[in-house]
Amino acid sequence: MTIESNQLTDSRNHAILDRFCMEILPRIHDKVESLTLQACFLPCVLRATNYLQLRKLVIINLEFSMACHIFNEKSPFIYVLKQQISDLVVTISDEILEESNMKLLTDIYKRIFGLVTNLKYLDIDGSDTYALSRSLLTGLPSTTCCSSSIVHLRIKMQNIDDCLYLLDGRLSQLHTLIITLYCIHDPVQIRLRSQKIIRHSLKIMNNMTNPLRLKCFSIYAYHRTTEFDSLVIPLLRRMIHLEKLTLSLRVGGKNSFIDGTYLNNYILSQMPRLHTFxxxxxxxxxxxxxxxxxxxxxxxxxxxxxxxxxxxxxxxYDFYKLGRCHVYSLELNTERRFSPIRT
Structure with a gap:
């Protein structure tokens, strides 16, 4: 059954949803292991019956207001979230364009990590208009976004410092991290005070467990970075246990194109267990x-x-004889590729 949230005013859809919750779900409640729901339907579906075998919950188009209602200690669904759910997938629909929304996003991250205590798999996605203006984790205690059970995390953050904080030991069982960043570091701030910013990131990096125990790491960044050599490579060289690696980056500030020889010499040669790149x-x-x-x-x-x-x-090559090279794995999901250029 698929009913879009904008179809709720249709009386026929209301009748279908009521019948589904009142008649069908109670009959099959002991067999339901996974639920995928538009966020607006979550309350009525979870209230319909007890799902004793429910382990995976996928929430689509979740707004901040409802997220604050669902992920709190007084939520009517707190038992299910705390005691049963091991796999949680959340897609946030609100755009992140203002400071107030950034605070809400950080708060929701903290609530999910803090309340859903049996999580092993966590996937938090959202709109591509995540115009995050600052790091989400800088200045917060190391107990923020911590877990002793999560092994797989997919999440959106602002910059590489957020990524480094997630790898500082607060996620002690983590073996897979798939992270999308708005930028490695804000290009404007880098132009103004690059050395200070890079030193700060390296200080965080030096506080991480070494070597990192990750087996799978994927990093995507929307904006071009000039810190590939100074920050990205030092981070990757700590991941000596990696078996799978995905990089999706736009790199500037170099005197030559990044090619296979460069990547092998500076990154891949340090990963003896790597089998997928x-x-x-x-x-x-x-x-x-x-x-x-x-x-x-x-x-x-x-x-x-x-x-x-x-x-x-x-x-x-442009009019000023500046070159641009785009190289990519044919196996990579096309949704993750930058727009190709043509000679």
Whole structure:
């Protein structure tokens, strides 16, 4: 049964939902292991009966106001959340465009980690208009977003400091982290005080457990970063137990295109257990030495294919002879790729 939230005013849909909750769910309640619900239907479905076998809950289009109602100690569903749910998937529908919404988002993260105490798998997604203006975890105690049971986490945060805080030991059983960042660091702030920002991030990194025990790590960032060498590589080199790695990044501030040789020398050679590597990397604003031949797409592809990677690559140069190279794994989900460029 699929009823969109904007169809609730239809009396026929009300009748269908009532019958589903009052007649059908009570008959099958002891067999229900997973529920996927639009957030607006969650209260009536959870109140309909007891779901003794319920372990997975997927909540779609959750607004901040309802999230605050569901994830609190006085919630009528607190027993189910605390004692039964081990897999939780939440899609937040509200846009994050103001400071007040950022505070609400941080509060919801804290509530979920703090209340759903038997979680093993947590996936918190949301609108792509997450215009986060600051780190969500900077300045908060290490008990924020902590868990001794979560092994798999997919989450959106603001910058790499948030990622580093999540890896500082507060998630002691974590083996998979899939993180989407608004930026590695705010490009404007980096231009103003890059050394101070980088030193702060490295200080957080040095406080992390070393080596990290992650087996699977994926990082996606919307905005271009100039901190690939100074922050991203040092973080990845700590992940010596990694078996799966995914990178989706736009990189600036380099004198050459990122290719397979570079990635192998600086990252992959430090990961002896790695068996799966997917990537989508754009190197931008690279000034190529006019005394040397310009790299071609085939040149870049070859540095990957000779190591067994299936890739495609595009390169272009602008009026100022600045180069842009886009290289990506063919296996990578197309929804995660940056828009390709063409020569």
């Amino acid at each position: 997917h990537f989508d990397i754009v190197t931008e604003y690279v000034r190529i030495n006019e005394q040397q031949p310009k790299p071609t797409p085939d040149d870049i592809r070859r540095t990957f294919t000779e190591r067994g990677h299936h890739v495609d690559c595009y390169i272009d």
